[in-house]
Structure formats: C-alpha cells, structure tokens
Amino acid sequence: MNGNQYNGHNHDEQLIDDIGDEHGAAAIDTPMRPDAFDLDNDTKIDLIEEHFREIMGILGLDLTDDSLKGSPRRVAKMYVTEIFRGLDPANKPLPTLFENKFRYNEMLVEKDILVQTYCEHHFVPVIGKAHIAYISSGKVIGLSKLNRIVEYFSKRPQVQERLTVQIADELKKVLETEDVAVIVDAKHLCVSTRGVHDINSSTITAAYGGKFEEDATRQEFLRYIGCSNVTI
Numbered sequence: 646m647n648g649n650q651y652n653g654h655n656h657d658e659q660l661i662d663d664i665g666d667e668h669g670a671a672a673i674d675t676p677m678r679p680d681a682f683d684l685d686n687d688t689k690i691d692l693i694e695e696h697f698r699e700i701m702g703i704l705g706l707d708l709t710d711d712s713l714k715g716s717p718r719r720v721a722k723m724y725v726t727e728i729f730r731g732l733d734p735a736n737k738p739l740p741t742l743f744e745n746k747f748r749y750n751e752m753l754v755e756k757d758i759l760v761q762t763y764c765e766h767h768f769v770p771v772i773g774k775a776h777i778a779y780i781s782s783g784k785v786i787g788l789s790k791l792n793r794i795v796e797y798f799s800k801r802p803q804v805q806e807r808l809t810v811q812i813a814d815e816l817k818k819v820l821e822t823e824d825v826a827v828i829v830d831a832k833h834l835c836v837s838t839r840g841v842h843d844i845n846s847s848t849i850t851a852a853y854g855g856k857f858e859e860d861a862t863r864q865e866f867l868r869y870i871g872c873s874n875v876t877i
Contacts, residue, residue: 731800773831823855
C-alpha cells in the first residue's frame with residue numbers, strides 16, 4: 646500500500662468514527678433495504694447464527710466451550726425476536742382509542758417510560774426514559790399503548806433524535822392531533838464504555854407539535870416532568 650492509499654484509508658476510517666461519535670440521523674425513517682422482509686425470521690436467525698459464529702471465531706473464542714457454543718444461536722434469536730423486533734411492521738402496536746367522554750381538554754402526561762434501544766453506530770445499548778404529553782382532539786389512547794409505541798420504535802438500531810421524532814409522529818397520526826410533546830433522556834453506552842468513557846452525561850432530545858410549540862404549554866409540560874429549570 647503506498648502513502649496515498651494509506652492516508653486515504655485513514656481518512657475514510659476517521660470519517661466513519663466521526664459519524665459514529667456525532668450520534669446524528671440524516672432521515673426520520675429507519676434506513677431499510679427494499680428486500681428487508683424477503684426472508685422469514687427463522688431464516689434470518691439461521692444466517693445471523695452462522696455469521697456471528699464466524700465473528701466469535703475471528704476473535705479467537707473457543708466455540709467448543711460449554712459456555713460459548715450456544716452463544717451464536719442465542720444472539721441471533723435475541724436480535725430477530727427481541728431487541729430488533731421493532732424493525733418488522735408486523736410488530737407495530739395497534740392503538741386502542743376511546744371517546745373523550747369526560748371532555749378532558751387539558752394535557753395528559755405519561756412520564757418515565759422506559760427506553761431501551763441500541764445505538765446504530767456501535768450496536769451497544771442506549772438506556773433512559775421518555776416523557777409524553779398530548780392534548781386530546783376528541784380521542785384518548787389507552788395508557789399502555791403509549792408505552793408500546795415507545796417500545797416499538799426503540800426495538801431497532803436507533804439514534805436518539807430519530808427515535809424522538811418517530812414516537813412524536815406516530816402519536817400525531819394515532820391521536821389525530823398536532824398537540825403532542827415527546828422528550829427522551831438517555832445514557833449512551835457508546836459514550837460511557839468507549840471513546841471518552843463518560844459515565845455521567847446523558848442526552849436529552851425533544852419534539853414539540855401544535856400547542857406545545859407555545860412557551861406556556863411547553864413550560865407546563867416541563868414542570869410536570871420535573872424539568873422546569875431546563876430549556877428544551
């Protein structure tokens with residue numbers, strides 16, 4: 646390899662690292678190939694198992710050891726049926742809507758919803774909480790469905806900005822209102838376990854629509870979730 650090739654390789658690798666450390670997303674939709682669902686889950690598990698066994702072998706691990714020999718299969722099943730199950734639209738939760746019989750016109754807030762997703766740059770966990778608020782346009786949603794919507798969009802490789810917007814957009818569609826607010830506060834293990842090794846910082850992202858773009862309504866929401874001293 647000559648000097649120019651070497652420098653070019655280093656430049657490309659540095660660019661890849663820089664993109665990974667920025668934690669930004671270029672599009673709202675999760676990047677998916679057109680043939681993403683041509684394979685059934687069983688086939689995906691078989692193929693991932695095969696490839697992960699190869700990765701473990703490259704790392705020098707002894708796959709004949711009782712503790713390790715089942716790991717490729719376990720990882721493959723975990724990827725397809727658990728932590729990345731939100732990639733499959735078939736797993737999207739069906740909303741349960743009810744008439745707003747009480748004519749409740751104030752905001753409804755559900756806070757501290759568990760967020761467990763995986764950074765799409767390094768495939769390590771991102772763990773935190775989501776806070777959701779909406780003002781009814783005539784319909785209300787079952788509270789557990791708010792959790793399910795957060796879970797669905799979390800169960801895929803993500804960046805936090807995209808996750809926040811995806812949750813907000815879905816709520817607007819389901820509730821047929823722009824009056825929606827979403828805040829996600831999470832810790833990234835790609836920050837705490839590698840790179841700068843910062844175990845204390847967290848990342849906050851927000852999406853506001855409709856009345857929540859007004860300062861008074863937004864501040865009311867922030868007070869409810871205990872963030873009144875934070876400008877988001």
